[in-house]
């Protein structure tokens with residue numbers, strides 16, 4: 469467990485950075501990566517997807533409207549190359565880069581697959597590297613792949629029997645992250661190198677350059693743990709109008725299940741519902757609807773119970 473008042477990245481020797489997409493490692497942790505390595509520590513980056521479901525920048529840069537499976541695979545290879553170029557600049561050795569090639573925008577669905585298809589490879593990575601610090605997406609991040617990446621890693625960590633590493637969550641697609649914040653400032657030289665590393669992610673700068681450059685101007689910021697709500701009490705009060713379409717997905721070491729919101733017992737009128745889970749911790753729940761939407765971000769996202 470990290471104490472926010474005394475945390476220094478240099479106190480960790482083996483740091484695993486978990487990136488759902490190529491560029492997350494740079495946006496969230498380029499300064500931390502450089503600080504750990506400058507102090508003699510080893511950083512490994514674990515890339516979960518190649519960011520291949522990224523149609524608008526691809527349409528723009530490739531001047532095409534229709535994107536077929538071959539186009540998508542080519543885009544993924546391009547983004548993987550950009551990731552390698554950025555890690556070259558950040559000084560992460562080739563031997564410390566792992567890429568799983570899972571489908572972009574498919575990490576929530578991954579949780580529903582057999583554990584051999586996600587938990588086993590993640591535990592293998594943990595056993596192989598034996599991190600003392602894992603830097604992973606914040607659970608409250610509203611990009612569905614980011615929240616799901618947190619849950620996938622936490623469930624893999626629960627299945628790994630070694631001394632648990634310290635955890636830091638990083639926000640990318642969320643304004644306010646609940647919990648104590650840890651700022652990890654970087655020197656001017658490290659910040660300049662972060663800018664150069666971001667410039668390698670040219671596909672991402674095409675349509676979002678302003679937003680991403682503003683993002684990396686900020687001091688890197690982390691949350692040490694996810695705040696756990698009162699036992700079993702869900703943190704959301706969605707509009708009753710949405711009731712028939714709301715679903716709660718529950719992910720624990722025992723598996724994944726989805727239940728209609730309307731079947732959850734109410735504490736009292738107007739209160740958030742409560743769920744009783746006998747499963748071993750950690751326990752995660754996600755509120756969502758089953759309505760189709762062009763908006764990719766989560767309205768409510770995940771919470772830990």
Ligand SMILES: [Zn+2]
Nearest residue numbers: 488489492611
């Ligand atoms: Zn991402």
